[in-house]
Amino acid sequence: MNNAELKLKLEEELDVVMQELADLGHEDIDPTATELDELADRQEASEESAGETSALSIRKREITAALARMADGTYGMCEECGDKIEEDRLEANPAARTCKLHME
Numbered sequence: 001m002n003n004a005e006l007k008l009k010l011e012e013e014l015d016v017v018m019q020e021l022a023d024l025g026h027e028d029i030d031p032t033a034t035e036l037d038e039l040a041d042r043q044e045a046s047e048e049s050a051g052e053t054s055a056l057s058i059r060k061r062e063i064t065a066a067l068a069r070m071a072d073g074t075y076g077m078c079e080e081c082g083d084k085i086e087e088d089r090l091e092a093n094p095a096a097r098t099c100k101l102h103m104e
């Protein structure tokens with residue numbers, strides 16, 4: 001899998017994550033939703049999904065960071081040792097920041 005394909009994968013995943021965040025009411029809240037009941041419902045829903053929302057936010061940050069590294073040419077290098085990240089690791093997680101030896 002080359003970088004262009006990995007980039008496509010990242011962009012597709014970013015779309016999914018953004019959509020899920022929007023569905024959870026985390027972002028792009030409909031500005032026309034002024035009914036108090038509706039707002040209360042949204043608040044309740046967002047408390048219930050707070051864990052899910054933060055996991056998605058973290059994932060979104062990882063993906064945007066990976067896309068930024070692609071833009072500046074540092075994509076695919078381990079942040080710990082500077083070596084190339086294994087191809088199968090990038091295929092499993094295109095947003096990976098470290099090689100297998102240094103993965104958390």
Ligand SMILES: [Zn+2]
Nearest residue numbers: 078081099102
């Ligand atoms: Zn490493």
